[in-house]
Amino acid sequence: MTELFNIAVIGAGVVGCAIARELSRYNLKTVVLEKGSDVCSGASKANSGVVHAGFNNAVGSLKAKFCVQGNEIFEHLCSELGVPYKRTGKLVIAQSEGDVKELENLFEAGLKNGVKGLSIVDRKTVKMMEPGVEGVAALYSPNSAITSPYLLTIAYAENAAMNGVKFKFNSEVTGIERKKSYFKIYHDGDYTQAELVVNAAGCYADKIASMIGYTEYKIYPCRGEYVLVDKRWSHLITRMIYHVPPKDKSVLGVHITPTVEGPILLGPTADFIEDRDDTSTTMPGINQIIEEARKILPSLPSHDSITAFSGIRAKNKSKEEGGLGDYIIENRRDSYFINLIGIESPGLTASTPLAKHVVEMISELIKLNLKEDFNPIRPAPIRLAELSHEQRAELIKKEPLYGEIVCRCEHVSKKEVLDAYNNILGVKTLSGLKYRARVMMGRCQGGFCTAKIISILQNDLKTPYNGILLKNPGSYLFTGKVREEDEKDVK
Numbered sequence: 001m002t003e004l005f006n007i008a009v010i011g012a013g014v015v016g017c018a019i020a021r022e023l024s025r026y027n028l029k030t031v032v033l034e035k036g037s038d039v040c041s042g043a044s045k046a047n048s049g050v051v052h053a054g055f056n057n058a059v060g061s062l063k064a065k066f067c068v069q070g071n072e073i074f075e076h077l078c079s080e081l082g083v084p085y086k087r088t089g090k091l092v093i094a095q096s097e098g099d100v101k102e103l104e105n106l107f108e109a110g111l112k113n114g115v116k117g118l119s120i121v122d123r124k125t126v127k128m129m130e131p132g133v134e135g136v137a138a139l140y141s142p143n144s145a146i147t148s149p150y151l152l153t154i155a156y157a158e159n160a161a162m163n164g165v166k167f168k169f170n171s172e173v174t175g176i177e178r179k180k181s182y183f184k185i186y187h188d189g190d191y192t193q194a195e196l197v198v199n200a201a202g203c204y205a206d207k208i209a210s211m212i213g214y215t216e217y218k219i220y221p222c223r224g225e226y227v228l229v230d231k232r233w234s235h236l237i238t239r240m241i242y243h244v245p246p247k248d249k250s251v252l253g254v255h256i257t258p259t260v261e262g263p264i265l266l267g268p269t270a271d272f273i274e275d276r277d278d279t280s281t282t283m284p285g286i287n288q289i290i291e292e293a294r295k296i297l298p299s300l301p302s303h304d305s306i307t308a309f310s311g312i313r314a315k316n317k318s319k320e321e322g323g324l325g326d327y328i329i330e331n332r333r334d335s336y337f338i339n340l341i342g343i344e345s346p347g348l349t350a351s352t353p354l355a356k357h358v359v360e361m362i363s364e365l366i367k368l369n370l371k372e373d374f375n376p377i378r379p380a381p382i383r384l385a386e387l388s389h390e391q392r393a394e395l396i397k398k399e400p401l402y403g404e405i406v407c408r409c410e411h412v413s414k415k416e417v418l419d420a421y422n423n424i425l426g427v428k429t430l431s432g433l434k435y436r437a438r439v440m441m442g443r444c445q446g447g448f449c450t451a452k453i454i455s456i457l458q459n460d461l462k463t464p465y466n467g468i469l470l471k472n473p474g475s476y477l478f479t480g481k482v483r484e485e486d487e488k489d490v491k
Contacts, residue, residue, distance in 0.1 A: 005031045005166075006366065008194035009184055010173055010208055012036070013044035014149065014348050016200035016339060017156035018355035022165035026359075026368045027476040031192055032165060033156070033185065035172035037472045038427045040153035040435070043202045044348065046226065046279065046311025048257050048265060050240060051145035052346040053090070055110030055118060056252060064113040066350035066357070071115075073145060077352055081155035082380025083147060083276045084260040091126065091146035093135035093296050099244040103139045106245075110141075111228045113323040117142040131215050132236050132299045139443040144240060148260050149348055150435045155423075156351070156421040161424045163371070168192065169427070170473055173201075183337070196366060198358060202343065203276045217328070217341050220253070221276040222313040224268025225285035227305045230443055231262030241296055250315070250322050252345070253320075254292040256300070261410075261438065263306065266293045272319040273312075281308040306443050316342030329354070331361045338362070381419055381436070385411040406456070407449040409442020417456055428463075429469035 007023060009016050012034035023030045051074045057064035094100045103120055110118045119140050121129070126138045161167060165290035171187040176197070185192045185285040199207045206252070241256040251270040259265050269285045286308055294300050309324065317325040327350075328341035338361055347354070362368065384392060384402055396403040401415035420436035421428060430453065433439055439453055442444030454477070457463040466475045 002193055003029075005029045005192065005194040007031075007362065008033060008183070008192055009198045009200055010185070011042075011200040011202055011205075012039040012153075012157060012167065012169075013200065013202050014040065014153045014156065014351045015040050015044075015202075015343050015354055017153050017160065018321075018351035019198055019200060019358050020160040020165045021156045021163075022352070022355040022359045023362075024160045024165045025371055025374045028366075028368070028428060028488050030160075030165045031194065032167045032169045033173055033187060033192060034167065034169050035187075037429055037469070038168050038432050038435070039157040039425065040462075041148045041471075042351050043312050043314055043344075044153050045150050045435075046224075046309055047149050047348060047429050048226075048268070049146050049149045049259060049348070050090075050346075051085070051147055052349045052430065053110065053118075053141045053144045054113045054115045054346070054349075055106050055139070055141065057109075057113065057304060057346065058324065058326065059109055059112045062329065063324070063350065066327070066353040067346040068114050069353040070346070070349040070351065071145075073352060074145060074147070074349065076335065077436075078147060078152070081152065081159055082156045082375045084154045085145060085147050087143065087145040087262055088239045088256075088258055090141040090242060091121075091130060091133070091135075091422050092139040092242045092244060093126070094134050094244055096139045097136060099305060100137050102244045103137060104115075104137050109445065110139075114141070115141070130237055130239060130447065132297050133241055134296055134298060146240070146258060146260055147348075150277060152351075153292070154347065154436060159376065162378065163374055167425055169425075172178070173208060173211070176208070178212055194362035196362060197338070198362075199337065199339045200343070203312050205314065205339065209341070212337055214337075216283060217320060217339070218318075219276070219342070220315045220318045221273055221278075222315050222319075223271045223273050223278060223310050224251075225271075225281050225289065225308060225310040226265055227286055227289050227308050228259075229264040229266060229301065230306050231264075233264055233301060233304060234258060234262050236297060236299060237264065243292070243296065243476060250317065250319075250324055251313075254289050256293050256297055261441070263487045264300075266290065266300075266305075268311070269314075272315075273319070273378045279310045279312065281310050285310075307445055313344045314342060315344055317406070322489075327351065327354070329357060329361070331365075336365055382416065383438075384413045384416060385438075406452045407437075407439040408444060409444055409448070410438045412437050412439050412449070414456060414460075418460070419455060421457075421461060429471045429475075430467045430481050432476065432489065
């Protein structure tokens with residue numbers, strides 16, 4: 001007989017995985033359905049990794065409420081989950097006297113939202129704080145911070161899995177049937193049954209909702225392109241540097257952000273598009289990003305980026321409407337189907353408060369009993385690059401595989417690759433290794449280490465050459481041999 005889950009969460013982005021972790025505190029059978037081959041396969045993977053303070057959000061909105069709550073708990077959250085966190089602070093730069101009024105508006109909104117520590121500083125103070133930045137004044141937010149969006153999502157999911165949540169990848173939901181006391185959720189020739197469904201499908205949340213008749217929602221995908229500048233320029237800034245937001249306030253505009261790994265992140269652009277999966281990058285977009293970033297930070301190099309990428313915002317307001325819509329978190333009476341619509345920035349910051357709010361809604365429908373053995377701690381994996389020479393030497397004495405460097409850009413060892421391969425979620429793709437161990441993410445973008453990783457997969461982990469996947473099913477790295485003689489040559 002097919003297993004009946006108490007709760008099915010659709011979507012394994014940062015919010016879906018945060019909900020899964022919160023649900024794992026209770027004696028429930030919970031499953032997460034994800035169309036990608038790993039968690040964080042959609043919008044959550046490609047964002048700025050900023051822990052927002054909450055002054056950009058409309059006063060009284062759910063975005064403001066959950067953002068401020070999330071900011072206050074974020075450092076503790078990252079400590080529990082073994083995720084990097086740096087409270088860098090943020091400067092919103094006024095480049096003309098006309099911009100100063102907008103700084104005052106942001107300051108007032110921040111006070112009303114309960115944001116702590118805000119102040120407006122003059123040109124001299126801006127120069128003292130960030131010597132390379134040009135501006136006449138700035139709003140300073142000391143409690144803004146940075147983290148890794150994909151490591152946080154992975155950590156949420158791994159902690160949920162440690163506490164009993166099941167994850168089903170490559171499971172794109174194609175239909176939902178409401179039965180008398182449960183839902184039958186169809187995906188890729190199979191189905192899953194659950195008493196209650198949480199729709200956290202991000203850019204596809206409106207389509208999931210429409211499967212049971214809620215057709216009034218509409219997601220307007222908005223692509224944001226980013227450029228990553230080599231970490232040798234990381235000395236140019238110590239804090240996040242933002243322009244005053246554009247007048248329509250639908251996005252925050254291009255900003256300059258230090259990352260927890262070292263490189264500087266520039267972006268994003270904002271292009272409303274039709275295709276929700278169109279994560280292409282464009283030369284006009286890249287040129288726009290660099291041009292706007294250099295208005296604030298003129299010393300920023302224009303030709304030392306190591307990669308570009310893009311992500312899709314799940315907006316619930318169209319380009320014509322403009323502005324920022326608020327989160328829609330809906331549980332119609334006795335529907336046992338909870339929709340999360342329009343979960344865009346600051347969704348990463350707000351993820352745990354959002355998840356707790358959803359669990360409160362669930363508690364009104366299903367009796368929840370706390371699990372006595374819930375473990376909130378997900379140990380941080382060892383990062384060789386973060387250790388001193390003495391610590392590295394001691395570690396290598398105990399485990400020589402830490403002494404075999406696979407990725408020379410990011411100083412990742414063979415042991416770290418093997419640990420990433422043995423993740424609790426069972427993800428075995430090259431992309432899965434990349435986001436867990438940080439291989440293929442340095443200056444050469446895999447030019448040096450990809451061959452070494454393939455060798456580990458083939459020789460140490462006995463993966464056949466035609467079974468190595470980049471990420472999704474069918475994304476084979478090798479489909480055949482050029483010459484059979486090659487095999488003899490290797491032997």
